[in-house]
Amino acid sequence: MHRPLMALAAFVALCAPAAAQSLTPEEQQKIDAAVTSSLATYGVPAASVAVVRGGRIVMAKAYGKASETLPVASPAMPFQIASNSKQFTAAALLLLEDEGKLSLDDKVAKYLPGISGGDQISIRQLLSHTSGLQDYWPHDYSFAAMARPVTPQGIVDIWAKKPLDYVPGTKWQYSNTGYVVAGMIAEKVSGMPLLSFLQKRVFKPLGMTSVMDQDLAIGARYPQGYGRAALGPVRPAVPAARGWLYAAGELSMTAEDLAKWDIARMNRTLLPADDWAAQETSVKLTDGTDTHYGLGVFNADRDGRHAITHTGEAVGFLSVNNVYPDDKAAIVVLTNSWSGRAYGAIARQIAGIVLPAKATPVAMSGEAAMTARTRALYDALRRGALDRRQVTDNLAYYFTPQVRADFQSSLAPLGDPTGFEVQGEPELRGGFEIRSYKVTYPTRALSISVFTEPGANGRFEQFLVNPA
Known part of the structure; x- marks a missing residue:
């Protein structure tokens, strides 16, 4: 909300x-x-x-x-x-x-x-x-x-x-x-x-x-x-x-x-x-x-x-x-x-x-390991793949065949990103860690809203992509 x-x-x-x-x-x-x-x-x-x-x-x-x-x-x-x-x-x-x-x-x-x-x-x-x-x-x-x-x-x-x-x-x-x-x-x-x-x-x-x-x-x-x-x-x-x-x-x-x-x-x-x-x-x-x-x-x-x-x-x-x-x-x-x-x-x-x-200006922060995990899921979705071990039941419910198809058909033609960076500091809400990422391409940029369970290997609860 x-x-x-x-x-x-x-x-x-x-x-x-x-x-x-x-x-x-x-x-x-x-x-x-x-x-x-x-x-x-x-x-x-x-x-x-x-x-x-x-x-x-x-x-x-x-x-x-x-x-x-x-x-x-x-x-x-x-x-x-x-x-x-x-x-x-x-x-x-x-x-x-x-x-x-x-x-x-x-x-x-x-x-x-x-x-x-x-x-x-x-x-x-x-x-x-x-x-x-x-x-x-x-x-x-x-x-x-x-x-x-x-x-x-x-x-x-x-x-x-x-x-x-x-x-x-x-x-x-x-x-x-x-x-x-x-x-x-x-x-x-x-x-x-x-x-x-x-x-x-x-x-x-x-x-x-x-x-x-x-x-x-x-x-x-x-x-x-x-x-x-x-x-x-x-x-x-x-x-x-x-x-x-x-x-x-x-x-x-x-x-x-x-x-x-x-x-x-x-x-x-x-x-x-x-x-x-x-x-x-x-x-x-x-x-x-x-x-x-x-x-x-x-x-x-x-x-x-x-x-x-x-x-x-x-x-x-x-x-x-x-x-x-x-x-x-x-x-x-x-x-x-x-x-x-x-x-x-x-x-x-x-x-x-x-x-x-x-x-x-918006402050930037690191978290290289979490950024790498997020990038890996993004790349998988560009290929039309989804490792359900990485996502919660709620996110699996969100990723219907139609949603996965929309992700692949709209993201794959963009090719490989030239940049993938976390924006700001993580926040806590609803029992999840919340982060935002900016994905850069030569002619445009995207933003990703990510929720994960707490911990370095917490599963993804939300993964939404929008124009930046």
């Missing part, structure tokens, strides 16, 4: 303040060209974009094909925003705290029995990804269980009753499971479904009329999710069965409606100002390490510019929401493919147009 590496990569770097003005015709033309070019480059069918400048929405526009039955995307269509929903779940709990119905420092066991470490984990730790609960969906593909409907309790029974990945508060590790637990607490305390609570307290007051459960935003009237295997054809993605996103990412909405929420954040309206501040304040670990994450949002300062940001991933959808409170500016990009990085490229280019930005 969301990966920290993707979030940081999509984060828009620093820019100069913009005046409270509409886009000029030249700026609009540049944005149109940037979006159209990025969609073509990454093989993404559609994007819905909103731009806030000077504290008001100056653009809300859609591009491309929404679905096989909707050849033209409309800005009125709700796209699945996935983990960008987390800030709304956190807002619900902050509002319930304002009413005196709970405290974010309450322990989980006070509300839900049977959660691993429930007598140690606070609600605040659920919302800040410091609980130690193992993530149930760290993948960027649908695993086998997602073909069957699930309930929040069903997710909890499998993942929230495993041993904790670490002592609560001692590490930061992205966990959708923590947000499922948080949503269940919100519903128990409020006495109503989470989405109903948010409709009443947040969406209706802000005039966010498009918001709905993403499980219902599927069918002939709604944008369709897409994806591709390696550099193969862009194909419609099969949606997950109902219930898999819940409080961790259940919302669909238009880019314009998400921008309305961003404006409320900038102006400190709807929620009390201290709630906004609490959501945006970076949580520190017990050893004092800054996580750069608050309650449902990332908090970053780069080259003197402050930004509140998050990304989201659902089956066939990717999104990014970048807010610059000091500049009264925001950029929302929603796309209907979970392959490629069009959403981040579009956001960066728009920032360069409306808020001129500086590039920030």
Whole structure:
């Protein structure tokens, strides 16, 4: 649903303040060209974009094909925003705290029995990804269980009753499971479904009329999710069965409606100002390490510019929401493919147009042995081979005959790479080690998203290839 590496990569770097003005015709033309070019480059069918400048929405526009039955995307269509929903779940709990119905420092066991470490984990730790609960969906593909409907309790029974990945508060590790637990607490305390609570307290007051459960935003009237295997054809993605996103990412909405929420954040309206501040304040670990994450949002300062940001991933959808409170500016990009990085490229280019930005370098690291293993699997897939001893059952499930064929047919013609390098440092999530690699060819570059079991010889749990 969301990966920290993707979030940081999509984060828009620093820019100069913009005046409270509409886009000029030249700026609009540049944005149109940037979006159209990025969609073509990454093989993404559609994007819905909103731009806030000077504290008001100056653009809300859609591009491309929404679905096989909707050849033209409309800005009125709700796209699945996935983990960008987390800030709304956190807002619900902050509002319930304002009413005196709970405290974010309450322990989980006070509300839900049977959660691993429930007598140690606070609600605040659920919302800040410091609980130690193992993530149930760290993948960027649908695993086998997602073909069957699930309930929040069903997710909890499998993942929230495993041993904790670490002592609560001692590490930061992205966990959708923590947000499922948080949503269940919100519903128990409020006495109503989470989405109903948010409709009443947040969406209706802000005039966010498009918001709905993403499980219902599927069918002939709604944008369709897409994806591709390696550099193969862009194909419609099969949606997950109902219930898999819940409080961790259940919302669909238009880019314009998400921008309305961003404006409320900038102006400190709807929620009390201290709630906004609490959501945006970076949580520190017990050893004092800054996580750069608050309650449902990332908090970053780069080259003197402050930004509140998050990304989201659902089956066939990717999104990014970048807010610059000091500049009264925001950029929302929603796309209907979970392959490629069009959403981040579009956001960066728009920032360069409306808020001129500086590039920030990404640190490199070594790990020669793991890089060699990853290169060996990549080379095997180029030949159409797969050593099942090297992959988990979930990844074997992903590599259907069609997927393997798409990998081979799209990668083999490229020949041998001229470069194969790890990008950044490995991260932990969902019990796996996460790495990204850049594969270089004379005329193009690719990126590989890799999850492995811990240890030097851990099996591969994820292996996705996209344009870099």
